[in-house]
Amino acid sequence: MGTRGKLGQLVRWIDALWRAVSSLREVALETIGLGSDVDHHTEVTFRAVTDAVLPETPALGSEIGDEHVPGGLAIALDEFVVTYVDDGFQLGLPHVGPHGNIQLADPIAHALDFAALALCDRSENESEPSPDRPVSLLDPGEASPEAVRDAAGTFSKLSSKDRLRAISILDEFELSVTPGVDDLFEFDAGLVGQLVVGFTEMIYYSEWQGYDEFTQPPSERVHPNDPAAVQSWRQTGFPGFADGYAALRGYIGTDDGTLGDGETWTTIDSDAASPVRITRQPGSFRENEYDTSDYTEPYPE
Amino acid sequence: MVAESYDAVVVGAGGDGPVAAWKLGEAGLSVLLLEAGPFYGNEQWPKPNEEPGGEASSSTADLSGDLLDEQFTTREFEMINKLLFGPADHERGFWFRKFPGDGAILQCAGVGGTTLHYTGCHPRAYPASIDEQGHWPIDYADLLPYYREVEELCEVTPAPITAKEELFFRGAARAGWEFIDDYNVTGPGYRPQPNAIRPPDAKLHVDAGHDGGFTYPEVRGDTLALGNIAGNPHPRGAPYEEKAKRASNVSFVPAALRTGNVTIRPNAFVTDVRTETALDDSPTATGVAFRDTWTGRTESVEAEVVILAAGAIETPRLWLNTDLPRNEWVGRGLTIHFGDNVMGLWDAADLEGILGKRTVDQHQGQDIAARFDYPGLGMLQTVGTGPGIGAILGFGASASGFAFQNDPDDAPWDTMGRLAGAELKRLLSDYRRMLQILVVSDDRPHKRNGVTVSEALPDEHGPIPLVNYEPSRGDRQRRDELAEIAAEILREAGAAHVHRSDSPPTALHVHSTMRMGKVVDETCEAYDVERLFVADHSALSNGVGGANPTNTGQALAARTADRILERYF
Numbered sequence: 001m002g003t004r005g006k007l008g009q010l011v012r013w014i015d016a017l018w019r020a021v022s023s024l025r026e027v028a029l030e031t032i033g034l035g036s037d038v039d040h041h042t043e044v045t046f047r048a049v050t051d052a053v054l055p056e057t058p059a060l061g062s063e064i065g066d067e068h069v070p071g072g073l074a075i076a077l078d079e080f081v082v083t084y085v086d087d088g089f090q091l092g093l094p095h096v097g098p099h100g101n102i103q104l105a106d107p108i109a110h111a112l113d114f115a116a117l118a119l120c121d122r123s124e125n126e127s128e129p130s131p132d133r134p135v136s137l138l139d140p141g142e143a144s145p146e147a148v149r150d151a152a153g154t155f156s157k158l159s160s161k162d163r164l165r166a167i168s169i170l171d172e173f174e175l176s177v178t179p180g181v182d183d184l185f186e187f188d189a190g191l192v193g194q195l196v197v198g199f200t201e202m203i204y205y206s207e208w209q210g211y212d213e214f215t216q217p218p219s220e221r222v223h224p225n226d227p228a229a230v231q232s233w234r235q236t237g238f239p240g241f242a243d244g245y246a247a248l249r250g251y252i253g254t255d256d257g258t259l260g261d262g263e264t265w266t267t268i269d270s271d272a273a274s275p276v277r278i279t280r281q282p283g284s285f286r287e288n289e290y291d292t293s294d295y296t297e298p299y300p301e
Numbered sequence: 302m303v304a305e306s307y308d309a310v311v312v313g314a315g316g317d318g319p320v321a322a323w324k325l326g327e328a329g330l331s332v333l334l335l336e337a338g339p340f341y342g343n344e345q346w347p348k349p350n351e352e353p354g355g356e357a358s359s360s361t362a363d364l365s366g367d368l369l370d371e372q373f374t375t376r377e378f379e380m381i382n383k384l385l386f387g388p389a390d391h392e393r394g395f396w397f398r399k400f401p402g403d404g405a406i407l408q409c410a411g412v413g414g415t416t417l418h419y420t421g422c423h424p425r426a427y428p429a430s431i432d433e434q435g436h437w438p439i440d441y442a443d444l445l446p447y448y449r450e451v452e453e454l455c456e457v458t459p460a461p462i463t464a465k466e467e468l469f470f471r472g473a474a475r476a477g478w479e480f481i482d483d484y485n486v487t488g489p490g491y492r493p494q495p496n497a498i499r500p501p502d503a504k505l506h507v508d509a510g511h512d513g514g515f516t517y518p519e520v521r522g523d524t525l526a527l528g529n530i531a532g533n534p535h536p537r538g539a540p541y542e543e544k545a546k547r548a549s550n551v552s553f554v555p556a557a558l559r560t561g562n563v564t565i566r567p568n569a570f571v572t573d574v575r576t577e578t579a580l581d582d583s584p585t586a587t588g589v590a591f592r593d594t595w596t597g598r599t600e601s602v603e604a605e606v607v608i609l610a611a612g613a614i615e616t617p618r619l620w621l622n623t624d625l626p627r628n629e630w631v632g633r634g635l636t637i638h639f640g641d642n643v644m645g646l647w648d649a650a651d652l653e654g655i656l657g658k659r660t661v662d663q664h665q666g667q668d669i670a671a672r673f674d675y676p677g678l679g680m681l682q683t684v685g686t687g688p689g690i691g692a693i694l695g696f697g698a699s700a701s702g703f704a705f706q707n708d709p710d711d712a713p714w715d716t717m718g719r720l721a722g723a724e725l726k727r728l729l730s731d732y733r734r735m736l737q738i739l740v741v742s743d744d745r746p747h748k749r750n751g752v753t754v755s756e757a758l759p760d761e762h763g764p765i766p767l768v769n770y771e772p773s774r775g776d777r778q779r780r781d782e783l784a785e786i787a788a789e790i791l792r793e794a795g796a797a798h799v800h801r802s803d804s805p806p807t808a809l810h811v812h813s814t815m816r817m818g819k820v821v822d823e824t825c826e827a828y829d830v831e832r833l834f835v836a837d838h839s840a841l842s843n844g845v846g847g848a849n850p851t852n853t854g855q856a857l858a859a860r861t862a863d864r865i866l867e868r869y870f
Contacts, residue, residue, distance in 0.1 A: 053721045060723060064730050071726075090387070090394040090760070101394040161705065164721055168702040190805070194405060197719060198697030205729065206378035206689025217351045218383065218391055223376060236688045236732035238664065241375050243537050244515025244524030247463040247665040248505045252470060252493050257482035259459055259493065268467070269474035276480045278467065280503075282459045283482075285495060290441075290485040295429040298677045299778040301745055 040143070040151035042082060045109035047137040048156035049196045050078040052163040054204050067234045072200070073137070075209050075231050081105075081200055083215065088195075104195070111192050113153035115166040120154065124165060129157035167193050205232045207241070251282040259283040303357050303566050306603035307333045308870070310589055311610055312571045312619070313837060315414020316851050317858040318610030319553035320451070321836040324862030326560030330870060333564050333602060334557070335591055337611075338410025339389035340567040341417075341532075342369030342541055342550070349567075350383065350391040353595035357566040361558045364541035366534075373532035377687040380531035384409045384418050388594040389568050396760060398614065399767040404806040405698075406637075406768060408614060412567055413550030415612070420529045420669040420684075421498040421546050422849040423457045425856075427676040427743075428485050430846030436746060437842040438818040441485075447856035448484075454556065455497035455547040457852075462493065463525060463666030464656050465736050469683045471655065472794025473673055476786075481674065486848075489675040494682065495852075497547040498523050498533075498667060517543060527685055529668040549855075568594045572762050574607055574623045576830060584626065586833035592762060606832045606865055610858065613811040613839035614766050617752045620815070622763040626829040630819035632753060634746035636844035637808035638679065639772045639780055641740035642695045643714065643787040645796030646731050655795050660733040663691075669739070673790070678779045679742035679847025681787050688732050695737050696720040696728070700805040713788035714801040728800070736796075738787040742780040743847035744772055746813045770806045779847075810850050815839035817857075824864035825857070832869065836861045 054072035061069045072078060086103040119125050134152035135145045155166060170189040208214060210223045210230045225240045227233045233240065253260015254274040262280035269276040309325050311318045314336035322334045340346050344363045345355030349372065374380065386408035387395040400406055409415045425448050431441040451457075460466070473491040474480070481490035499522040504511045515524040517539035524535040524545070533546040544551050557563040569591040576584035588603035609616045617632035649659040663685035673681040686694065696719060701707055704718040720728060728735075749771060754764035772780070788799050815821060815835045820828065825840050827833045836858040838850050845853045 054726070055722050057723045057726055060726060060730075064727065068726055068730055087392075088394045089397045102397070160722060164703050164719075165706070168706065168719075190401070190404070194698060197721060198693045201697040201721075201725065202381075202689045202693035203378060204689075205692040206687065207376045208378050208689075214379075217348070218372070218379070219348050219351060221379070223374075225376075232688065235726065236729050238688045238732060241528075241687075242515075242526045242664075244505065244520065244526045244535065245463075245665040246505045246509065246511040247507060247525045247662070248501050248503075249462045249464065249467055249507055251459055252462055252466075252480070253459075253482065254480060257480075259482040266467070268470045269480070272474070272480060276470070276474060278462050280506075282461070282500060285459065285484045286482050288483040288485050290428045290483075290487050292429040292432050292441075292487060295433040295487075295677065298782070299775040301773060301775045 039106055040147065041153055042106050042109045044134045044137065044148060044152050044156050045112055046078040046082050046105065047073065048134060048163060049112070050081065050200060051137055052160040053197055053200045055160060070231060072204055077200065077204055080208065080214070081203065084199065084203065085195055108192050108195065109153065111170065111189050112155040112166065112196070115170050116154035116158055116163070118169060119162065119166045125158060125162045127159045127162065129154055131157055133157050133159070167197060205236065250278040250280055252276065252278055253283050258286040303333060303564060303600070303602065306588070307331045308604065309606045309608060309865070310335065310602055310604035311608045311836070312589060313414065313609070313611035313615070314412045314554070314565060314567070315409070315610065315612055315837065316416040316419070316549050317837045317854045318608070319549045319557050320855045320858040321608055321610060321862045322563050323553050323557035323560065324859055325865065326557050326562040328866050328870070329562060331562050333566060333604070335569045335571055335589070336412050336565065336567045337570040337594065338412070338567060340412040340565065341372045342366065344368065346567070349389055353568070357564050359558065359564045361555050364555060366539050366541040366544065369534045369541060369544065370537050373534035375528040375531045375534065377531050377689045380418070381690070384411060384532065386410045390595065396765070398765060399758065401769055401771070401806070404770065404808070406614060406808040406811065408612060412554060412565060413548045416548035416851060417532055417550065418530045419548065419851060421496040421667065422669055422682070423452065423455060423495050423497045423852040424672070424848045425484055426848050426853045427674070427846030428487060429676050430743065430843060434843060436816070436818070438823050444853065444856045444860065447859045448852060450859055451852055451855045455552050456499055457495045457497050458500055460494040460496040460498070460667055460670035461501050461523070461525070462670065464658065465661050465663050465666060465683055465685055466493070466671035468656060468661060468736060468794050469671045469738070469790065472790040475793035476789050478673065486674045487676060491671070491673045494670050494672050496667060496670065497552070498529070499545040499547070501525050523667060525666050527664055527666070527668050527687065530686065530690060570594055570762050571611065571619060572599070572622070574619065574625060574833065575601065576625065583829055583831060585831040597761070606834060606869055608834045608836050610835070610837040612837055613814045614752055614768065616835060616837055616839045617814045618754060618766040621752070621754045628820050628829055630816060632814050633748050633751040634813045634816050634819065635751040635768070635770060635811070636744050636746055636813045637770060637806060638741045638810040638844055638847055639744040639776050639806055640742060640809065641780055641784050641804045642802040643738045643740060643784055643791065644695050644800040645736050645791035645794065646728065646798040647734045647795060648797045649734060651795045651797065652734060661736050662733055663736060673786070674848070675783065675786070676846055677743065678783050679740070681783060681790070682739050682741065684737045684739045686737065688729060691732070691737060692729065695800070695802055696725055698805055698807065699803050701803040713785055713792070714799040717801045717803055736791070738791065740780060740783045740787055741810070741847050742776060742783055744776040744779070744844055746816065746843050747773055751814050772806065810844070812838040812841045812844055812850055817842045824868060825861040826868070834861055834865060
């Protein structure tokens with residue numbers, strides 16, 4: 001607990017310091033015409049996440065096909081993940097964010113930097129952080145390399161594998177978020193891993209890319225449901241959503257039991273006392289007598 | 302319209318609340334069923350995520366299959382966002398809940414609750430978990446008539462077999478396990494799922510040459526297109542009550558409305574239980590206060606009995622946010638079926654020999670249709686998912702870091718941990734030649750595990766639940782043994798590669814936080830508060846052995862309704 005508490009304090013301190021610094025940086029960026037809705041640091045950090053979790057993989061092209069080359073950045077997955085994380089949770093505090101949603105992308109980006117620093121501190125990173133890495137995540141003309149270097153935190157300067165290693169150690173920390181002036185809440189930083197890995201993967205492999213705009217009201221969303229229209233569907237072979245499939249093979253059962261009935265379609269176990277088969281009709285479960293008196297605990301508490 | 306008072310008010314229209322409402326309504330009681338989330342497929346709320354719509358619904362005439370078709374698109378990401386626990390308004394995020402580490406709790410909001418996205422699995426508890434583990438004050442035999450009542454209304458039948466189930470059964474048989482055809486399972490073996498899903502039309506057999514559509518009335522019953530986790534509106538075109546999956550919104554809710562005595566009020570988050578205390582007596586429940594999630598306005602309603610059915614997280618949270626007496630077990634003893642995922646991948650040529658085709662096609666059939674039971678350990682079940690849900694369940698979360706950080710050595714799996722990068726893309730390129738097995742273990746109730754609240758973390762409904770869960774050594778051993786059995790079954794079925802997630806504690810099934818024998822008595826009335834009952838999975842005394850809990854939760858809710866009638870009406 002002590003270590004955890006100290007780390008929590010440290011995270012809070014870094015967080016507060018970072019906010020002060022980043023707001024100044026934002027003012028500076030605004031003056032040179034680089035300001036945006038999403039903090040540059042957050043933007044660059046989520047690009048680094050997407051690039052590590054779902055990278056462009058040229059080597060897979062020759063191995064399993066060209067459709068497997070593009071990754072998350074090719075379809076602006078990073079931008080949507082930021083939107084999703086910012087809109088995804090709410091504490092219903094009326095003075096916090098749009099619709100009471102608690103904007104988590106920014107503190108998550110800082111938590112990732114904190115984890116990256118901890119990784120380097122333990123000398124568990126395999127290669128040295130480099131400011132060239134975040135620069136390479138932006139297309140030419142998107143922002144000046146200087147501005148990116150200014151905005152980039154340690155996480156985005158790590159190699160892809162080291163970024164994943166940094167995410168792995170987040171479970172050890174508490175993360176605190178200050179959504180409003182008087183509100184403070186802490187949560188296990190493990191949630192960060194769940195959001196930046198689990199949710200990033202779920203969104204990428206889901207139908208998300210096919211929408212014109214997912215943030216529209218549900219009744220106005222349009223989805224082509226065309227397996228060619230979603231990059232990840234092209235990569236997984238998922239054929240899109242269907243109303244049904246003529247895929248029934250039958251019902252499992254035995255001649256001696258109550259399950260399975262009618263003509264046999266195939267045999268599952270011909271060595272059983274009563275062969276187990278897949279038949280045309282379901283039959284029904286048996287309302288059997290039961291005796292639990294010989295129950296033993298495999299692993300007693 | 303919601304009146305000022307009712308014979309009974311039920312808090313939560315999830316899997317279990319509608320069962321109690323139906324039974325009490327049938328007996329002639331006036332019942333108000335309050336639900337925090339929206340009411341899908343109801344004419345009163347044509348755009349339930351965009352507009353406040355009507356106030357309440359009391360008639361099956363409001364139920365619309367067409368609206369359900371429109372609202373339940375089966376698109377996996379969209380439906381997860383619709384169904385997960387949050388307010389109806391699509392612009393607002395989920396209600397935040399604190400869970401340890403990188404685990405997660407799966408809670409749903411909406412009439413139907415978690416059964417909106419459950420997979421229809423309706424097995425009974427393992428008899429030994431009730432009669433031999435020492436947690437339950439009642440016998441398994443007491444539940445039998447209620448199991449039968451629930452199974453009849455939900456139309457529980459043996460699940461149909463498609464390629465992925467056949468693959469699993471072949472592996473289980475080759476691994477030496479026995480076939481079971483019992484309802485009341487006392488030993489290990491494999492069997493089809495008892496599913497609350499109407500069987501598919503015979504014309505959907507692989508050799509029946511069906512070249513038509515899959516909409517009602519051309520086909521009736523399940524259409525074998527997954528979709529249960531995403532709400533399952535199949536068959537499309539069917540009237541509301543003819544939908545194949547008998548989730549509580551399709552089975553018990555219409556039955557409750559048909560009594561003419563039940564009113565359902567969605568978008569109503571209950572924030573307080575009202576009591577009166579006579580001199581030197583224990584308090585008596587007299588009603589509840591609830592907040593409209595669209596307007597923020599708080600209303601209250603009086604009742605002769607109050608029935609909490611908000612689920613194993615929200616029921617204790619509500620209790621702890623009221624001035625109800627503090628019993629040391631309120632919120633304690635949480636079980637979540639501490640689970641895992643073990644995945645098999647096949648070579649196309651091998652599949653050709655085993656299944657007669659080069660793919661498993663997990664996207665066909667029912668989501669979960671084959672199972673392996675092991676009383677004392679828990680269960681295994683095959684899971685078919687869309688690639689998005691498959692990615693987060695099977696690869697996106699792990700308690701042991703990334704696969705590249707682990708060397709499984711002589712373990713029965715080739716890789717273990719989270720997958721990302723090229724490894725993930727390579728594996729998921731084989732999505733159609735993959736089969737996932739869900740490990741569901743019989744974790745036991747421990748007092749340290751459960752729900753607390755903190756004044757420092759409120760939302761608009763009061764302090765939020767803080768959930769703590771740390772499995773015991775026994776819980777881990779049970780899970781590990783099941784994971785090994787799963788790997789062996791996959792190998793015997795011919796899998797070329799086996800991957801284990803080593804999932805963090807992820808609560809798909811949540812129970813036993815208001816346990817019978819600890820917080821509530823044998824009728825599920827609170828020991829410390831008269832006329833206050835619990836009718837949801839929180840009243841279960843343990844995790845029913847690791848079997849899917851819906852059937853037992855519903856059977857217990859039906860039994861509780863009978864006891865309420867005996868005791869107070």
